[in-house]
Amino acid sequence: MTGNLDExxxxxxxxxxxxxxxxxxxxxxxxxxxxxxxxxQPLTADEIMERLNIxxxxxxxxxxxxxxxxxxxxxxxxxxxxxxxxxxxxPWRWFKNVVRERxxxxxxxxxxxxxxxxxxxxxxxxxxxxxxxxxxxxxxxxDPDVLRARLEQMRGFVEVFNRGIDMFLRFSRxxxxxxxxxxxxxxxxxxxxARRALxxx
Amino acid sequence: MTGNLDExxxxxxxxxxxxxxxxxxxxxxxxxxxxxxxxxQPLTADEIMERLNIxxxxxxxxxxxxxxxxxxxxxxxxxxxxxxxxxxxxPWRWFKNVVRERxxxxxxxxxxxxxxxxxxxxxxxxxxxxxxxxxxxxxxxxDPDVLRARLEQMRGFVEVFNRGIDMFLRFSRxxxxxxxxxxxxxxxxxxxxARRALxxx
DNA sequence: ATTTGCTTTCAGAAGGTATTGAAATTTGGT
DNA sequence: ACCAAATTTCAATACCTTCTGAAAGCAAAT
Numbered sequence: 001m002t003g004n005l006d007e008x009x010x011x012x013x014x015x016x017x018x019x020x021x022x023x024x025x026x027x028x029x030x031x032x033x034x035x036x037x038x039x040x041q042p043l044t045a046d047e048i049m050e051r052l053n054i055x056x057x058x059x060x061x062x063x064x065x066x067x068x069x070x071x072x073x074x075x076x077x078x079x080x081x082x083x084x085x086x087x088x089x090x091p092w093r094w095f096k097n098v099v100r101e102r103x104x105x106x107x108x109x110x111x112x113x114x115x116x117x118x119x120x121x122x123x124x125x126x127x128x129x130x131x132x133x134x135x136x137x138x139x140x141x142x143d144p145d146v147l148r149a150r151l152e153q154m155r156g157f158v159e160v161f162n163r164g165i166d167m168f169l170r171f172s173r174x175x176x177x178x179x180x181x182x183x184x185x186x187x188x189x190x191x192x193x194a195r196r197a198l199x200x201x
Numbered sequence: 202m203t204g205n206l207d208e209x210x211x212x213x214x215x216x217x218x219x220x221x222x223x224x225x226x227x228x229x230x231x232x233x234x235x236x237x238x239x240x241x242q243p244l245t246a247d248e249i250m251e252r253l254n255i256x257x258x259x260x261x262x263x264x265x266x267x268x269x270x271x272x273x274x275x276x277x278x279x280x281x282x283x284x285x286x287x288x289x290x291x292p293w294r295w296f297k298n299v300v301r302e303r304x305x306x307x308x309x310x311x312x313x314x315x316x317x318x319x320x321x322x323x324x325x326x327x328x329x330x331x332x333x334x335x336x337x338x339x340x341x342x343x344d345p346d347v348l349r350a351r352l353e354q355m356r357g358f359v360e361v362f363n364r365g366i367d368m369f370l371r372f373s374r375x376x377x378x379x380x381x382x383x384x385x386x387x388x389x390x391x392x393x394x395a396r397r398a399l400x401x402x
Numbered sequence: 403a404t405t406t407g408c409t410t411t412c413a414g415a416a417g418g419t420a421t422t423g424a425a426a427t428t429t430g431g432t
Numbered sequence: 433a434c435c436a437a438a439t440t441t442c443a444a445t446a447c448c449t450t451c452t453g454a455a456a457g458c459a460a461a462t
Contacts, residue, residue, distance in 0.1 A: 163381055229451085
């Protein structure tokens, strides 16, 4: 029933590859990272290459990316010419690194693009700018104010999203866990957490 | 300086395509959704096809996916044979739909796979199971208990993540916004939000 | 029952991303 | 300074996802 260790490691390595590829990184990156993480030991490019059956170039390129995401680090050994690689051990830390990096690369440029686009529109007619969207009764798609309202709603949403990420990044693991518990506890009580907690301030 | 409306719409449509493609859906889905959203009007497959310069089949398939994600709905009109499509108007609602769906399709299966893999390992030797990981002094990668600990740490992490998503899905937009404000207010005060709020319970 | 207008399907084409492998470059040891 | 081991680069290739367009399917209207 019990597979040998390598077998278990291999399964895990593949699963992790799948999970992270859903997540915007690529499969090989996930596999390398998983291998380093699960063995817990510094490995050389050669070892990774052999264990994962992938080419030298592939290993090299993906290790480089992993380092740029901050989830793998290089290690040197005196009198040894090879470089060794180790995974960041704390899941919380690498997850944050990945989130931070993705936000920078992917969300922020889009937010700017949105603002630029919005700037192309004539300024809102006074009276048309109710805070959220004023859903037009049965408006045609040709009213600039309607368009503007929609765009702004969308931008607002992306900004809230971005803000949420920001918040998340500032949390320590401990605080995050506590927050989770708190929210879990509050939820069947009608989930007016925010109101209550704010009141307390 | 002010582009005409169509131009602005087109820009937005493309930007939204890029943003969602970062997000696991595909570009065309994003464009169709954006177009429906921004015009605010029911459109037929033909209109979408022409406006976006894409093929009939492409429109049909992507509308289908969009509906399966719950971000676009079909509309019928009496005495009209065509089907019209409209975007879900509330960003909060469609975002939740997408998150919920992705979790179901992508995260949950992986969590199961993890458990299966862990089950292949011999049960932990007593005394080796300190709650988090007990980082081996300089352990070889061949100790089953070390491997088990690492796998469990990873699984634990994925589960926390999953739980976070769960929490998020239960929130109303209003509560979420309030929570954000609360957190923002607390953060420079040392971010011991969770502790304080828990204390109050 | 047939026609007509619309929608879906799907095999093949296009486009995009990941991987290889060998050449070029870098690096540390002598 | 030189050598040899280790690493990086990159053009060619393999692989995978998306898109097209024509054919098949379906359903309201006559």
